[in-house]
Amino acid sequence: MTGRPKSGEFDLIARFFEPLSRAAPGAFGLGNDGALLTPPAGASLVVTKDLMVAGVHYPEGEKPAVLARRLLRVNLSDLAAMGADATAYALGLALPADVGDGWVEAFAGGLGLDQDAFGVALIGGDTVATAGPAVLSLTAFGTVAGAACLTRSGAREGDDIYVSGTVGDATLGLRAVQGGLAPLAPEDRAALAARFRLPEPRLALGAALVEIASCAIDVSDGLVADLGHLCAESGVAARIEADAVPLSDSARRALAGGEAAIADLITGGDDYELLFCAPPPTRSTVEALGRALGVAVTRIGATAAGQGVTVVDARGRPLTLGRTGYRHF
Amino acid sequence: MTGRPKSGEFDLIARFFEPLSRAAPGAFGLGNDGALLTPPAGASLVVTKDLMVAGVHYPEGEKPAVLARRLLRVNLSDLAAMGADATAYALGLALPADVGDGWVEAFAGGLGLDQDAFGVALIGGDTVATAGPAVLSLTAFGTVAGAACLTRSGAREGDDIYVSGTVGDATLGLRAVQGGLAPLAPEDRAALAARFRLPEPRLALGAALVEIASCAIDVSDGLVADLGHLCAESGVAARIEADAVPLSDSARRALAGGEAAIADLITGGDDYELLFCAPPPTRSTVEALGRALGVAVTRIGATAAGQGVTVVDARGRPLTLGRTGYRHF
Secondary structure: OOOOOOOOHHHHHHHHHHHHHOOOHHHHHHOOOOEEEOOOOOEEEEEEEEEEEEOOOEOOOOOHHHHHHHHHHHHHHHHHHOOOEEEEEEEEEEEEOOOOHHHHHHHHHHHHHHHHHHOOEEEEEEEEEEOOOOEEEEEEEEEEEOOOOOOOOOOOOOOEEEEEOOOOHHHHHHHHHOOOOOOOOHHHHHHHHHHHHOOOOOHHHHHHHOOOOOEEEEOOOOHHHHHHHHHHHHOOEEEEEHHHOOOOHHHHHHHHOOOOOHHHHHHOOOOOOEEEEEOHHHHHHHHHHHHHHOOOEEEEEEEEOOOEEEEEOOOOOEOOOOOOOOOOO | OOOOOOOOHHHHHHHHHHHHHOOOHHHHHHOOOOEEEOOOOOEEEEEEEEEEEEOOOEOOOOOHHHHHHHHHHHHHHHHHHOOOEEEEEEEEEEEEOOOOHHHHHHHHHHHHHHHHHHOOEEEEEEEEEEOOOOEEEEEEEEEEEOOOOOOOOOOOOOOEEEEEOOOOHHHHHHHHHOOOOOOOOHHHHHHHHHHHHOOOOOHHHHHHHOOOOOEEEEOOOOHHHHHHHHHHHHOOEEEEEHHHOOOOHHHHHHHHOOOOOHHHHHHOOOOOOEEEEEOHHHHHHHHHHHHHHOOOEEEEEEEEOOOEEEEEOOOOOEOOOOOOOOOOO
16 A cells, blocks of 8 residues: 555554455555465466446445445456456545545445455555545456456357346436335335345356356446447347346336336446356256356347347337436436 | 446547557457456466545646556556566546546557556556546556565564665655746756656566565655655664765755755655665675666665664764655645
């Protein structure tokens, strides 16, 4: 941890962050210019880095423990999309001057909870002051055997397209967090909000898919937009059926009540589910994998020659989507 | 590169950043959820992460190419302090909405210049919008053989203390950048400003010191403060002679003209020189190394039993220092 320290930086590190590094001997208790990561023999390291900004990626005033866990999970989801085994993370915090010790303690507490749950440890980082909103940066590290990782570019024509879990909960959850969806039952609003706040990185599924899937991405920009990324990187087209997209009961009730349209759910971001392709002969393997891991895995369409994403309704008519994933908080 | 994209993010990545990743096959042209880093057999990876905030770590309005190079160099300096061979970096940018394509192009241009000079490549990152000042985050990667890296904790009683280059230029340079030091000659002000803007990471020296030095750190918080970190982590005391601290001709003229006191120079930060300890029997080896690399390496004191840093004048009297490295821009 170097750079111009803000007042009390060293105290904060020692008190709140150092304990998070104890499982990683290469972190040197955060008392060094950097950390040492020694991958197992023959393994490669997978690296990913995602930022969150107060007021852009989450509402100002969100609980620091939730923010910390979300920041970590969003990055672990990227590791999942590459099929990596998550091992460690480094943290960069630019914090406003009015953030006090209590905030940092709660933030570190959230990290502690989730790093134990996901088997990772803090190996270093930097804490600085900013005159603007908080900017939270995390770099996550995982390992894969050899150089065998999932990428966005391996889909072939005729592959099946799958998505894990359910889609659209997070975009509804964000509306619930912002006080919307008032006609829905409180339990539905709470369930959707939780899906926005604390996404579930599909690490076990991603790791198991390395041998099976032809490509993968996590749904952060929205199902349609992220499928577009897979198509662009792989050089194929995709056609999915809107009715096949898996929805939670809460999302179904929001649809039924007219609180949202299917287009909102398949273009809304932040679900952090795995979207992947696999050749049809592996269909039973993929289904068995989902059952074994207790994760819903749903086939929603197929790739074809060409480019671009087409979404069709139950009668095969293309849906017109008002947006394809671009959105500001 | 994932996360909620700001307008045109994918265009910016493709146009300006993707070319910076071409030397790194594991970067997948930045078109993936993360990157793959495969260290050489038997090597460990060294990881460091430093942030810079507009208005805190550099003046608002600084040229984007200079910012980019400084951000990279500050992180490479941490790798140097661990004796690592620099290989790659990931970038996290939180940028105000009014930052245009020209700014990003110039920023990427600065990175391109320096990544070629230092032999590193961009492997990934994230670009997001912020309502506040720009926050620039960089994670740098290097390799060391086995797990043989320099740390802050290896100094023993009786070690010599050395520093590379000259000390105090950057703190004077920051004043020059801010329009200060008017009585100095323009060439001196320019030389000092350049030392603040574009520090020189001592990568070759750091790598060569792995077999020789007992501990190392880069001077970011200030010579006295960083020596304090070495002492605290190593469990020793340090005594250095103020008159032995190497100064540039420009800094000497600033001292002679009353523009600064020696205390300002040895407590001012941002020099990014290497501060390290080595046992006295290696003295001639250290000196020969400095000559071979063309880097000044100056012995400024020694460690002893105890704790804390003492700075003495030419007659051996302790200097009283008003501050020991804490400072805001």
